[in-house]
Amino acid sequence: MSRTSFATFGNELYSGKRSYPFVAKRNLWFLIAGIAILISIIIPVVKGGFNLGIDFRGGSEFTVSATENTDVAVGEKAVTDVVPDAVPRVTNIAADTMRIQTERLSDDQTLSVRDNLVSGYGVGEDQVTSSFVGPTWGEDVSRQALIGFGVFVLLAAVLMAIYFRTWKMALAAMAALVVVMVVTAGLYSLSDFEVTPSAIIGFLTILSYALYDTVVVFDKIRENTADVTISTKRTFAEQVNLAVNQTLVRSINTSVVAILPVASILFIGSFLLGAGTLQDLSLALFIGIILGTLGTIFIAAPLYAALRLNEPELKKQEKKVLNRRSLEAAAV
């Protein structure tokens, strides 16, 4: 039943019978994006940055899994017995998993805390893992991530400019990408999600996803606007808008299909595994996939139309289309 209506929805979008004014209302979307960016920049400044994980602060971390005892005090005592003036952060990160973070401990201290945790929480030695991270590790990761971001954006922009034979598409795609990145970062700051190296991998993957989505939609735009100058049926902006509408079903289906596996990792990660690679990665992806799809539809495509609207040839074509329309209106 609903499939029928979805197919009809697709048909109507394809034929232009049903059309959403993505391009026509572009100034509204740009305004919203601008406000979102502004907020995303202000929030971290006001809040004093992000909730950085241990990889950025440096320190020792213990994870106790498969314990029935989730008493925070046990973990605190395990640390303070060994290092009296330590201020451990003990969190219950999943159903039966405790995480204890402290400043950096020496090897002997690490072993003692480990033993305390094993006896305190009544688990086997196998259930306690420990890790230690130097304070420069997170910086290394972020520096490399920034380099990766730069290299990828540059190469992808060149690739797109060559493939679509117009730098304006590349520019529009990159602008949308930046919006997605900044807003994702803003959401991270706002919600106090922990920023870990895994979350940063997720960020970088969003780049790939958002751009991938844009390429698919732009391909359709290129197809629709290939001979727009000799057509009097639709203006350039309308042609772009039609392309976005025609690929809307694909965009929805793709986002749903991409988000289902990510959501299942996120769900399992949060409830059974606790914070870790899988959860951090999937959370960043979950937010990024939604924003990436929205970014393509509301920013990239309208921005591309806006960038080209003032080209003399397209202005001439628009006049022709409008002329034809007013003539037809008069004839009726």
Place this chain on the structure above:
Amino acid sequence: MPRTGPGTAAKRTLVWLGALTALLAILLGAGSYWSTASWSPRLALDLEGGTQMILAPRVQGGSDITPEQLDQAVEIIRQRVDGSGVAEAEINTQSGQNVIVSLPGTPDPETRDLIQASAQMEFRPVLTGGPGQAAAAETPTPDDQLPQPAAEPQNASDPNWITPELYKEFEALNCLDPAALEPAEEPAPADRPMVACEPDTQGKYILGPVEVPGTDISTASYGLQRSQQGQTLNTWAVTIDFNDEGTQTFREVTERLYAIGSGDPRNQFAIVLDGRIVSAPTTNAVIPDGNPQITGNFTEESAAALSEQLKYGALPISFEIQSEQQISATLGADQLRLGLIAGLIGLLLVAVYSMFQYRLLGLVTIASLVVAGVLTYLAICILGWTENYRLSLAGVAGLIVAIGQTADSFIVYFERIRDELRDGRGLVSAVENGWRRAKRTVLASKAVNLLAALVLYFVAVGNVRGFAFTLGLTAIADLVVVFMFTHPVLRLLAKTKFFGEGHPWSGLDPRRLGGIPLYRGAGRLREPGEKPVTVARTKNKGASAEAERRLTIAERRRAEQQKALAGRAGSSAAGSAVADPTVADPTAVETGAGRPEASVPARTGSTVAGRTGSSQKETKE
């Protein structure tokens, strides 16, 4: 069926895909039978349990480290870890700046310190030497016969360095015990004497203080020895190249050692790396130019090894542990299990959604995902065997995320086919045309995916690599599957009755997709670009115009006949009206909207009215 038709081509492509898969499977099978390959992927430490340390090498003086230095650093650590008896350790470089050490289990503090210790090469003079075994416990040298220093040592070769304690230590040292060959935890102070083993010869020595530090070595090389006449001899030699300071000190040292004369152990100097003697050559000449050549019973391998070790001497690298993670084997197994469950749930949800959106076409998606999964699995196992690729938790996440990205290629393709159907094409040509357009989109978008994976792989640190690797691998698998499986299968399915006739359950029902056949009868095709909506809006008008057209085409002959008859037999009212040339001309009907109405009264003649009815019926069909 023609031999070159799409069906034959599709079957051929599928055979190729089968052959490719079989080839990979046979390769892996052969590998597991005759070699070390396995049918399950090799797992990284975070899944298998163990310790992973990420080390940042620090060059003294704070200068940047070159890739070559990093490789040497890896070599140093590998020797240390192997020497400490840890099996299956893996040491790799990453992103040209870090060293990753992966060890099974939890390393003891000694191993940890060892890995971090800086590589210190030094040249020390030999004070005395002897065979490697410890003196028998019951017969140590009596206390009164122990060497007693008579005076303050004058130079590094002075036997006065040997104290009774040092000599006792020397006697107790057993170089046949592997434990004694482990690299020293704490480097001996440079200004004090030390005892050390030479693992290669299993000899032991008492050495004087450091005379030339390894940092004074510029480089080292090896090659076949040349005689003084310049002939190449059949023996291998290692040549050291000192810097200015090293040249100066080494000349002074060799002058002193050479003067001691051969036969005395003090004629030797020892090259010490990490507290072990790499080589203890005798001094045959004073070396004024800073280019000593070490000869002996070298094979090519041992000469190469020594020259490599000497190069480290120029490389005072120490290591700093940037991150260390210990994961228990059970936790790793738990994470893998839960990761796989998440993946299966994700796959199931995607399958359900595909079936919901694309009906039985969703089965093609599922089958394609399965094929992509099989190819990826085989590739991961083979890479684990040949390239020692290990699947990490981040890699598993990459595989799961890839489900969505792989399925997207199919969605792009299916939507294109649907668009073609909406334009009114038949399924066979919709599949071909849709593919032509989708192919480009899929290639362009996968290029973006691959680019992202490559950039991530080459610049990223930590466990990003495993993630980037699986993303790239699945992007390639996706391309293979779309081209070699999904498209050929759709080509074949397009010929089946079920899909070809657009069964409501096929997901490709033209009626549901609002498709209007391109072929509109009477040998005329509708333009594919012509939008169905235009037709719909003018439907009634169009239908009547159609009726007019058919009428006039059919009518024309009769009209002409009648006209001819009328011409012969005189005029009749009905005949002359039908013979109106504007009605007889089909183009006139299209251009002049008012004309058909004008001709209607003319059709009140009995024969004409009957034909009008029949042609209208035709149009409705």
